[in-house]
Amino acid sequence: MEEDLIEIRRSKWEKWKESFGEKLPEKYEITKSISSIVSEFSFQPKEYFEENRIEVKTAGRLISMRKMGKLTFSHIIEAEGKIQILFEKNILGEDFYEKLSLLDIGDIIGVNGYLLKTRTGELSIAVQSYKPLSKCLIPLPEKWHGLADIEQRYRQRYLDLIINSESKERFVKRIKMVEAIRKFMTNRNYLEVETPMLQPIAGGAAAKPFSTHHNALNIDLFLRIAPELYLKRLVVGGFNKVFEINRNFRNEGVDSKHNPEFTMMEFYEAFSSMDDFMKMTEEMLSFISKEIYGSEEIPFMNETISFKAPFKRIDLLEEAKNVLLEKGVKEGEWEEQDKMRQLVARFDLSKEKARTPMRFLVEVFDTFVAPNLMQPTFVVGFPLEVSPLSRKKDDLTVRRFELYIAGMEIANGFSELNDPDDQRERFISQAKEKSKGDAEAMSYDEDYCLALDYGLPPTAGEGIGIDRLAMIFTNTDSIRDVLLFPLLKPQKTE
RNA sequence: GGGUCGCUAGCUCAACUGGUAGAGCAGCGGACUCUUAAUCCGCUGGUUCGGGGUUCGAGUCCCCGGCGACUCACCA
Numbered sequence: 001m002e003e004d005l006i007e008i009r010r011s012k013w014e015k016w017k018e019s020f021g022e023k024l025p026e027k028y029e030i031t032k033s034i035s036s037i038v039s040e041f042s043f044q045p046k047e048y049f050e051e052n053r054i055e056v057k058t059a060g061r062l063i064s065m066r067k068m069g070k071l072t073f074s075h076i077i078e079a080e081g082k083i084q085i086l087f088e089k090n091i092l093g094e095d096f097y098e099k100l101s102l103l104d105i106g107d108i109i110g111v112n113g114y115l116l117k118t119r120t121g122e123l124s125i126a127v128q129s130y131k132p133l134s135k136c137l138i139p140l141p142e143k144w145h146g147l148a149d150i151e152q153r154y155r156q157r158y159l160d161l162i163i164n165s166e167s168k169e170r171f172v173k174r175i176k177m178v179e180a181i182r183k184f185m186t187n188r189n190y191l192e193v194e195t196p197m198l199q200p201i202a203g204g205a206a207a208k209p210f211s212t213h214h215n216a217l218n219i220d221l222f223l224r225i226a227p228e229l230y231l232k233r234l235v236v237g238g239f240n241k242v243f244e245i246n247r248n249f250r251n252e253g254v255d256s257k258h259n260p261e262f263t264m265m266e267f268y269e270a271f272s273s274m275d276d277f278m279k280m281t282e283e284m285l286s287f288i289s290k291e292i293y294g295s296e297e298i299p300f301m302n303e304t305i306s307f308k309a310p311f312k313r314i315d316l317l318e319e320a321k322n323v324l325l326e327k328g329v330k331e332g333e334w335e336e337q338d339k340m341r342q343l344v345a346r347f348d349l350s351k352e353k354a355r356t357p358m359r360f361l362v363e364v365f366d367t368f369v370a371p372n373l374m375q376p377t378f379v380v381g382f383p384l385e386v387s388p389l390s391r392k393k394d395d396l397t398v399r400r401f402e403l404y405i406a407g408m409e410i411a412n413g414f415s416e417l418n419d420p421d422d423q424r425e426r427f428i429s430q431a432k433e434k435s436k437g438d439a440e441a442m443s444y445d446e447d448y449c450l451a452l453d454y455g456l457p458p459t460a461g462e463g464i465g466i467d468r469l470a471m472i473f474t475n476t477d478s479i480r481d482v483l484l485f486p487l488l489k490p491q492k493t494e
Numbered sequence: 495g496g497g498u499c500g501c502u503a504g505c506u507c508a509a510c511u512g513g514u515a516g517a518g519c520a521g522c523g524g525a526c527u528c529u530u531a532a533u534c535c536g537c538u539g540g541u542u543c544g545g546g547g548u549u550c551g552a553g554u555c556c557c558c559g560g561c562g563a564c565u566c567a568c569c570a
Contacts, residue, residue, distance in 0.1 A: 004504095004521080004539070008506090015503095066530065068529060068532075069526035071528070071529080082516090084529090086527095089527080120528070120529080122528080122530080140520085141504075141506085141520090143520085144506080146505085147505070148507095206570080207570070208569085254569095256563095257569095258569065258570075468570095
């Protein structure tokens with residue numbers, strides 16, 4: 001069946017050359033894109049086009065044809081635009097009107113004509129001449145129901161983009177969001193930099209890396225899990241305000257909030273602290289929100305998220321303790337190993353992760369508090385134990401924050417640890433964790449410590465998960481729907 | 495990795511406890527100069543995800559495999 005449909009389309013395509021001179025033209029000179037025609041002229045009244053003859057030459061993909069005898073209505077589309085075109089026998093001439101039968105829905109065509117508004121007031125192009133530019137050999141999915149098969153939408157994203165306009169709009173929105181972020185950073189005189197993705201030591205975060213090999217140098221390398229340590233080297237080098245928006249790779253599970261490669265923005269500013277960055281984050285999100293929605297309030301699922309500053313601030317250890325007290329656990333009970341283990345079992349927490357009193361409290365927070373943080377909320381008061389790159393606040397906690405929105409961790413920032421001796425000790429204790437079996441513990445990075453030896457100014461640093469932020473700003477509950485090409489298992493071909 | 499669900503025409507979906515695989519859209523032929531899910535008349539279209547089994551008979555039941563969604567575990 002499909003072969004028949006393709007065969008019909010192929011035979012029409014064969015006839016293009018004799019009818020239009022070319023089977024696959026090299027280029028088509030357009031005077032305006034579809035979206036610029038629409039934005040420039042759609043507000044003009046019908047009469048305007050009767051008094052002014054506006055000729056345009058544009059091109060796009062044919063997505064519908066409604067033939068009514070000697071008049072045919074069609075729509076052509078491009079990424080951000082769609083316009084109706086009219087093929088009229090009187091204007092085109094009998095010959096070229098008949099040749100419309102060589103076109104199929106999905107073909108890409110160039111049209112030359114003048115603008116008008118139809119009886120219903122729709123801006124349209126009355127086509128004087130047209131030229132087929134590229135053949136769509138395979139029938140497109142049906143226009144009304146669109147392409148519903150989620151798997152096919154991911155595997156053949158181009159079809160999803162052609163057919164499902166809400167999907168296309170979602171990606172455009174993500175692109176606008178990233179543009180807004182760049183604008184925000186550039187307005188503040190940050191320099192955008194690029195740092196290595198291939199790294200001999202994958203540092204800067206707690207995660208399992210992908211490993212690879214360089215043949216000529218005969219060395220093993222890792223795909224980066226974070227740009228952090230390189231960006232701070234740049235701050236040592238005098239680049240006082242830097243940011244990078246790029247991919248990180250983590251060799252971990254896949255679910256609706258995790259893709260093995262994901263986009264992160266990290267930024268660092270010398271002579272600043274985490275308090276400055278919490279404030280800056282509030283301003284940034286409010287700016288993005290206004291750029292995209294024209295408002296500081298946006299819809300998300302059944303909620304409204306407000307980016308009005310100040311965001312709520314809560315203390316991780318306090319919140320975790322409150323939860324425990326509410327559940328009838330006695331203050332400090334978790335500090336005894338045996339009792340803590342009982343609590344871990346009682347609350348069904350991960351034994352691996354909740355292996356010390358502090359890590360236990362983090363687990364309690366992650367399990368019982370974090371998922372309920374719908375409105376933007378800064379969490380502070382992280383334990384030293386789980387923060388090997390942050391400046392100390394006291395013996396147990398560090399100067400670190402995370403931002404939660406819609407139950408998701410969106411950002412992580414801190415006042416950077418710039419004491420090289422302390423940093424070396426922290427790496428040593430990470431190495432101990434690693435030897436005890438923690439696959440995500442950080443590796444000792446002496447080259448980074450060497451940079452610190454030369455003096456890192458007091459610096460604030462932060463990372464923002466761009467994909468998750470895009471989920472928030474596009475009202476989407478799966479990360480795959482904001483990734484153009486999410487990772488999927490290849491289909492077996494036999 | 496565990497559990498649940500899904501995979502039928504190019505697309506969207508039907509098909510009772512196992513009994514001739516069907517509709518709409520798309521396509522093909524025809525009518526039609528303001529349609530927009532155009533309409534009207536006629537026609538075509540299937541390796542039911544793959545492999546095996548049970549049965550007189552399997553889209554349907556059983557087993558193995560593939561891919562996906564959700565979920566748990568793991569994980570920023």
